[in-house]
Amino acid sequence: MTPADGSRGGVPTLEITGAVKRYANGHLAVKGVDLHADEGEFVVFVGPSGCGKSTLLRMIAGLESVTEGEVRLKGRVVNDVEPADRDIAMVFQNYALYPHMSVYDNLAYGLRNRKIPKPEIDRRVREAAEMLQIGEYLARKPGALSGGQRQRVAMGRCIVRDPAIFLFDEPLSNLDAKLRTQMRLEIRRLQRRLGVAAVYVTHDQVEAMTLADRIVVLNGGRVEQIGAPVEVYNAPASTFVASFIGAPAMNLFPAEAEGGAIRVDGGSAPAPARARGAVTAGLRPEKARLVPAGGGLPFTVETVEELGATRLVHGHVGAASFVVSLEAGVSPPGETCAVTADPADVHLFDRGSGARL
Structure with missing residues (x-):
């Protein structure tokens, strides 16, 4: 049974406790x-630009120092451990391939630096190339490859290292x-096949939903929510x-909650009975139903x-923009109509803090 904190038992591959990053200018x-x-x-870190997701990933990698708190890999505190000694492998946004080296040499470079025997290097490189279907490109330079092929080479460089954790920065x-959709599926398939923990940074919530076992939603340097994709979406x-x-x-809109209903501009719709007074109500476009006025x-x-x-x-509920998703061929019941929903599909939030009620 999975513990209440979402862990699977044993020592986590990665554990971050009270992590703070403060720059010299006080930011x-x-x-x-x-x-x-x-x-x-x-695990996928998702959030808008400037939310801290890439900074947090770089703290895990050792490319940014940790101001306060601890980063542990396989139970070992690595705050002061050099990136090369952290047993990680990182795929960057720009791939970071050596343009003057062949694909084979790009894959083998890190292993040679670690003094791995040549036969073992060759075995790992060719095994990774076969897994990623880039065997025919081993003699080529990165400049002769497409974007998707270069991405595979960058992933292959991670695979040959056999790390404790993969880090992906957009x-x-x-x-x-x-190609993004295709590569997204390939990354997930490979990660499952290898059974290695992965942390993936993106601003694309579709990527987050499709890739993640758990999503970490970041906002302004803080965690807003951690949970399985369906949990974060539905609650x-x-x-x-x-x-x-x-x-x-x-859809988010101001409403008055009372007696198992929300009210806007003289109309009402059923809602959970757990709140009263001024709230922010929420309703997914696919859960909203259009009915006659x-x-x-x-x-x-x-x-x-x-x-x-x-x-x-597209239309408005009160002063708020509102979108309803309908099946193809289904039309609204008139230019002026009404929105309703099942009570379980209506979400209620505190009007001031924005927290779920």
């Missing part, structure tokens, strides 16, 4: 982060959308998480966005 980039990654677990951001801990996770994002919260249709399998109906 606090990371503000007391606690988290862990178990053996074989894929590795797919330079690829086009189709966001704050309005920030609700608005960041999901495409399109959760008078049957819920007043909604005026402004535009319909066709997406093929679905269509997004």
Whole structure:
């Protein structure tokens, strides 16, 4: 049975306790982060630019110092351990390949520095190349490869090292959308096959949802929520998480809660009965239902966005923009209609702090 903190038992591959990063100018980039990654677990840091996710990853790697707190790898405190001695392998956004070396030499470089015997280097390089389907490119230079092929080489360089943990710093951001989707699946497949813990940084919440065993949502250097993708999606801990996770994002709007209902502009819809007074209400676009006027919260249709399998109906509930997702071919019941939902699908947040009620 998995413990209540989400760990799988034993010593976590990665454990971060009270991590703080303060720069010389006083700027606090990371503000007391606690988290862990178990053996074989894929953990994704997600958040907007400047939230501290890349800084935290670099603290794990040893590329940024830890101002306060501890970083442990396999139970060993590594705050003062050099990056080369941390038993990590990192894939960067720009791949960081040596342009003058062949693919083979790029894969073998780190092993040669560690004085690994030549036969063992050759075995690891060719095994990784076969796994990543880049065997035919071993004699080429990185400049002769496509973006996706260079990404595979960067991943191969990690695999041959047989590290305790993989670190990925937005590795797919330079690829086009189709290739990004393909490489995302390949990274997840490889990580599962190898059974090595991984920490992955992205600002793309779709990447986070599809890759992660657990998501760490960061905002302003702090952790907003840690949980499985479905948990973070279905029970966001704050309005920030609700608005960041999901495409399109959760609808958030001011409402008055009372007696198992929320009220806006004279209309009402069923809601959980646990709150009273001024709240911020939230409703996922795919959970909202459009009904004839008078049957819920007043909604005026402004535009319909066709997406093929679905269509997004844009309008307003009160003063707040609101989106409803409908199946293809389904139309709103009029230009003026109403929004309702099952009570379990309505999320209520504190109007001031944004915390989930």
